[in-house]
Amino acid sequence: MTNTPAPESKIIELRQVQQRFHARGAAGGYLTAVDDATFDLTSEPPQVISLVGQSGSGKSTIARNILGLQKPTAGTITYNGQDIYRLSRAASDDYRRNVQPVFQDPYAIFNPFYRVDRVLQTAVKKFRLAKTPQDGLELIKESLEAVRLDPEQVLGRYPHQLSGGQRQRIMLARIHMLRPAFVIADEPVSMLDAQVRKAFLDILLDFQETYRMTTLFITHDLSTVHYLGGDVMVIHRGVIVERGKVSEVMTRPKHSYTAQLLASVPIPDPNRRWKDRINLAEVEAEEEEGAATVAPDPEQAGRLS
Numbered sequence: 001m002t003n004t005p006a007p008e009s010k011i012i013e014l015r016q017v018q019q020r021f022h023a024r025g026a027a028g029g030y031l032t033a034v035d036d037a038t039f040d041l042t043s044e045p046p047q048v049i050s051l052v053g054q055s056g057s058g059k060s061t062i063a064r065n066i067l068g069l070q071k072p073t074a075g076t077i078t079y080n081g082q083d084i085y086r087l088s089r090a091a092s093d094d095y096r097r098n099v100q101p102v103f104q105d106p107y108a109i110f111n112p113f114y115r116v117d118r119v120l121q122t123a124v125k126k127f128r129l130a131k132t133p134q135d136g137l138e139l140i141k142e143s144l145e146a147v148r149l150d151p152e153q154v155l156g157r158y159p160h161q162l163s164g165g166q167r168q169r170i171m172l173a174r175i176h177m178l179r180p181a182f183v184i185a186d187e188p189v190s191m192l193d194a195q196v197r198k199a200f201l202d203i204l205l206d207f208q209e210t211y212r213m214t215t216l217f218i219t220h221d222l223s224t225v226h227y228l229g230g231d232v233m234v235i236h237r238g239v240i241v242e243r244g245k246v247s248e249v250m251t252r253p254k255h256s257y258t259a260q261l262l263a264s265v266p267i268p269d270p271n272r273r274w275k276d277r278i279n280l281a282e283v284e285a286e287e288e289e290g291a292a293t294v295a296p297d298p299e300q301a302g303r304l305s
Helices: 059-066 089-098 117-126 133-146 164-178 194-211 222-228 256-263 280-289
Strands: 011-022 030-042 048-052 074-079 099-102 182-186 214-219 231-236 239-245
Touching: 011 059, 030 059, 030 214, 030 239, 048 059, 048 194, 048 222, 059 182, 059 214, 074 089, 089 099, 099 164, 117 133, 117 164, 133 164, 164 194, 182 194, 194 214, 194 222, 214 222, 231 256, 239 256
Parallel strands: 048 214, 048 231, 099 182, 182 214
Antiparallel strands: 011 030, 011 074, 231 239
């Protein structure tokens, strides 16, 4: 019996990452979007980790930091032990192939003057995924079918001729071709309707199981987090205030901000209406007093069990 070698484990490590921006009127002239973010993303075992928080909490800034689009003000982000902002050209190409994004707007990511084929063909050429144009076309068709798209209905079309769900699944087809170790999905379903959203999430879960991809899923939607399962990190005002298994955090939140987020989810019953007002100022007051702060275990900092 032949033993199949285990896939090589890859790791992205964030250590005390801080991102500050100049801002008029802010204390000291700076706004801190991310403060002391410390966590790991590992490819083995593959996992889904959700980063959840309200708008302006710093979620997308962390995504941009990891993708190399925004260098942090302080702290480090390493890939297999190497600073991602100091990689050689060859190492940078490897990183960009293994860390793939899916962004929020399924239209803005396409050039409206080119057919959608270009996004897929460019990936085939840049990463040398096929030896001949015909092999490349067959690979593109295979990947489109893997994300439940009919190649005959999408190839040759311009972005405005496709729905938002089709455009987002084309980006998933690109990921299917590249088979990265990590997917950084920044609010990828916020502009999709419920049925298409479920199909998109199912594909991500299939990627995890079938192709062993780890996904960092960034969202403000707790129902999506619950559907994906796995682990979750809650971010508030740039600080990760709670982390753990989705089943535990959503049923027994330890931080008051997490409890407020859960309380803000509407109940799908018209006869049960909200009677209380959600006051985030109370959460901030508790944080200032230190009553709601959960101290992390220094030996487990950044690791999700």
